[in-house]
Amino acid sequence: MEAEAAPLINHLSLQPATNIFPTTTPFLAYQGKHHSCNLTVITNGKDEVHGTGVDNVGTTPAALATFLALERLHLDETKTDLLINAGTCGGFQAMGAAIGDVYLTTAVANHDRRIPIPSFTEYGIGKISSLQVDNLSKELGAKKGICTTGNSLDAHELDHFHMNQNEASVKDMEAAAIAWSCELHKTPHFGLKVVTDIVDGDKPTQEEFMENLGTAAKSLQEALPIAIEFICGKGHDEL
Amino acid sequence: MEAEAAPLINHLSLQPATNIFPTTTPFLAYQGKHHSCNLTVITNGKDEVHGTGVDNVGTTPAALATFLALERLHLDETKTDLLINAGTCGGFQAMGAAIGDVYLTTAVANHDRRIPIPSFTEYGIGKISSLQVDNLSKELGAKKGICTTGNSLDAHELDHFHMNQNEASVKDMEAAAIAWSCELHKTPHFGLKVVTDIVDGDKPTQEEFMENLGTAAKSLQEALPIAIEFICGKGHDEL
Numbered sequence: 241m242e243a244e245a246a247p248l249i250n251h252l253s254l255q256p257a258t259n260i261f262p263t264t265t266p267f268l269a270y271q272g273k274h275h276s277c278n279l280t281v282i283t284n285g286k287d288e289v290h291g292t293g294v295d296n297v298g299t300t301p302a303a304l305a306t307f308l309a310l311e312r313l314h315l316d317e318t319k320t321d322l323l324i325n326a327g328t329c330g331g332f333q334a335m336g337a338a339i340g341d342v343y344l345t346t347a348v349a350n351h352d353r354r355i356p357i358p359s360f361t362e363y364g365i366g367k368i369s370s371l372q373v374d375n376l377s378k379e380l381g382a383k384k385g386i387c388t389t390g391n392s393l394d395a396h397e398l399d400h401f402h403m404n405q406n407e408a409s410v411k412d413m414e415a416a417a418i419a420w421s422c423e424l425h426k427t428p429h430f431g432l433k434v435v436t437d438i439v440d441g442d443k444p445t446q447e448e449f450m451e452n453l454g455t456a457a458k459s460l461q462e463a464l465p466i467a468i469e470f471i472c473g474k475g476h477d478e479l
Numbered sequence: 480m481e482a483e484a485a486p487l488i489n490h491l492s493l494q495p496a497t498n499i500f501p502t503t504t505p506f507l508a509y510q511g512k513h514h515s516c517n518l519t520v521i522t523n524g525k526d527e528v529h530g531t532g533v534d535n536v537g538t539t540p541a542a543l544a545t546f547l548a549l550e551r552l553h554l555d556e557t558k559t560d561l562l563i564n565a566g567t568c569g570g571f572q573a574m575g576a577a578i579g580d581v582y583l584t585t586a587v588a589n590h591d592r593r594i595p596i597p598s599f600t601e602y603g604i605g606k607i608s609s610l611q612v613d614n615l616s617k618e619l620g621a622k623k624g625i626c627t628t629g630n631s632l633d634a635h636e637l638d639h640f641h642m643n644q645n646e647a648s649v650k651d652m653e654a655a656a657i658a659w660s661c662e663l664h665k666t667p668h669f670g671l672k673v674v675t676d677i678v679d680g681d682k683p684t685q686e687e688f689m690e691n692l693g694t695a696a697k698s699l700q701e702a703l704p705i706a707i708e709f710i711c712g713k714g715h716d717e718l
């Protein structure tokens with residue numbers, strides 16, 4: 241979401257980059273350097289198609305923005321080394337998650353693509369391994385776990401069944417789609433997600449989400465610069 | 480799906496076009512002429528990311544393939560005049576749908592993007608009007624109705640509630656995402672869909688779908704050349 245990205249963009253003194261996305265898209269990009277690293281922050285912009293002006297959440301904008309950014313960046317001299325999916329998420333208390341926790345994803349999967357035909361079932365779940373970043377998790381004091389993705393903020397009984405089947409610690413609305421686009425480009429990726437609400441708790445997600453979005457965003461804003469400082473200049477196997 | 484596109488490609492003597500999609504994608508394109516019209520048929524290819532080899536069904540590949548094709552075609556001398564989303568769908572018998580029916584979409588919407596936060600709710604549903612093609616529907620003897628989109632082949636109780644709220648006559652797994660990418664490019668669009676199974680019937684979708692896919696594909700193969708012959712050379716207001 242736009243508001244969550246602003247502090248990082250300011251902190252790293254990134255500048256708007258207008259040559260990353262076609263003008264047909266609502267997506268935004270900011271670029272700059274940190275030590276020897278070239279950084280690009282992308283956000284999915286606001287909805288104009290439906291005239292709501294809200295953030296373009298969910299899998300389709302996420303897949304498209306990720307694909308287009310990687311495609312454009314690959315035209316430059318170097319391939320993108322790493323994509324970090326930074327954002328908020330729901331957490332499963334049964335898996336040890338609490339509000340404010342920082343999670344690094346070990347894998348992602350979908351819980352709302354149920355296709356009960358052989359092989360299509362596996363495609364629908366679409367599990368993808370994240371880059372394993374154990375040293376980074378120690379540096380951040382972050383937990384690790386699987387992120388399950390669905391296009392709804394709430395979750396019904398069948399969603400809970402499939403999130404459970406995915407062995408998810410956290411839940412979001414984009415991770416599996418972002419990872420899919422990264423895989424098309426063979427770009428390593430992982431998610432750095434902060435818990436705003438408890439999926440298997442008593443409160444309605446939307447209330448808890450709105451209540452904790454501010455503090456979670458702050459927690460994300462603290463963790464991201466530390467992660468970038470730690471990652472920059474290191475090989476993938478040192479992370 | 481690949482198998483459904485093959486007869487049309489043969490019928491129109493279209494040739495593979497390798498310059499439409501980046502090599503990073505699984506998508507396929509075929510091009511040719513029919514009278515004065517330039518035609519491009521695109522399919523979403525097979526899944527390599529998850530190693531299943533099945534067709535890339537669902538919203539994320541559909542949104543990405545549509546966006547990339549329109550973006551690439553717009554680099555050529557003329558903009559794309561019209562996009563037809565051709566495929567199979569489920570039908571609602573309560574709305575008068577029967578197996579084998581040909582439907583032209585009047586609008587599309589999502590039923591599995593539930594976001595109970597003001598304005599996000601509307602964004603999630605994401606209703607988009609189709610190009611109205613009343614004369615084409617008379618030419619084809621086709622029914623007209625709203626297509627509701629979700630990433631699952633099956634449907635649970637809450638899906639049924641939201642499909643009903645969307646006033647859907649038919650249900651598929653791509654239409655709303657394809658329409659979203661068309662809207663980004665301001666390209667007029669509609670769906671031409673053939674019913675393979677009854678969503679509000681007794682049989683499990685996957686059984687009925689597999690049983691009727693062959694006859695529905697045949698019905699689609701009959702309708703599409705008639706539609707192309709009718710559309711080619713006409714203005715949008717004559718359709």
